Amino acid sequence: MTSPDHPTAPTPHEHNPFAGAAARSYAEGPPRKVPGFAGLHRMTSQLLAERVPPTGRILVLGAGGGLELKALADDHPGWSFDGVDPSADMLALAAEIIGPRAPRVTLHEGTIGAAPEGPFDGAVCLLTLHFVPRAQRLATLQQLRSRLLPGAPFICAHISFAQTEPERSLWITRHLAFGGTPQADAASAHQAMSTRLSILSPEDDEAMLAAAGFAGITLFYAGLSFRGWVSYA
Numbered sequence: 001m002t003s004p005d006h007p008t009a010p011t012p013h014e015h016n017p018f019a020g021a022a023a024r025s026y027a028e029g030p031p032r033k034v035p036g037f038a039g040l041h042r043m044t045s046q047l048l049a050e051r052v053p054p055t056g057r058i059l060v061l062g063a064g065g066g067l068e069l070k071a072l073a074d075d076h077p078g079w080s081f082d083g084v085d086p087s088a089d090m091l092a093l094a095a096e097i098i099g100p101r102a103p104r105v106t107l108h109e110g111t112i113g114a115a116p117e118g119p120f121d122g123a124v125c126l127l128t129l130h131f132v133p134r135a136q137r138l139a140t141l142q143q144l145r146s147r148l149l150p151g152a153p154f155i156c157a158h159i160s161f162a163q164t165e166p167e168r169s170l171w172i173t174r175h176l177a178f179g180g181t182p183q184a185d186a187a188s189a190h191q192a193m194s195t196r197l198s199i200l201s202p203e204d205d206e207a208m209l210a211a212a213g214f215a216g217i218t219l220f221y222a223g224l225s226f227r228g229w230v231s232y233a
Contacts, residue, residue, distance in 0.1 A: 035223030056121035062128025064090025066097030118147035141212035157228030
């Protein structure tokens with residue numbers, strides 16, 4: 001779950017990019033603004049299928065919007081899914097997107113603590129972890145791993161780039177330019193992204209996965225400001 005037009009996680013006193021009309025228009029953004037978005041879904045599907053059985057059960061963290069649920073359900077008609085997201089409006093959109101695949105999908109409102117205990121055959125977290133504060137990131141990953149069968153694959157992809165200057169500012173500029181941020185909004189968007197998202201360097205992202213107990217951590221996707229890893233419980 002990410003909002004390419006709103007690079008900040010909402011607070012209760014701000015316009016919420018994951019509510020109301022903004023949530024309903026969400027599905028239009030990622031295919032245009034995340035490099036190789038369709039390919040990211042195809043790679044995720046392929047990497048999961050290496051270890052997930054034909055009747056596997058998949059946990060999707062940050063499932064609001066439903067785009068990865070739809071893609072994975074179409075690729076693997078025998079899989080079932082539990083999708084977790086803190087936004088009720090985004091889950092409503094997910095329910096619309098998955099449509100006739102709904103009998104194989106159960107949606108849960110909340111963070112990782114709202115997810116069933118499992119055990120799951122695999123897990124996915126796409127375009128979401130940069131909204132999880134660094135102080136909560138390790139616990140989130142540990143709780144996710146605890147719900148997986150031993151050796152189950154975990155696929156994650158999110159914003160990740162160098163956090164030293166001047167590289168950090170350059171990557172934020174690149175991210176906003178690719179996303180089509182109007183020049184008039186660039187300065188405010190740059191400030192918001194630099195202060196309100198929880199972006200780690202790729203090295204710290206890999207260290208966080210290892211600290212949570214994942215093994216075989218391998219980079220499989222790099223699209224400008226985004227990185228994606230496959231690892232195993």
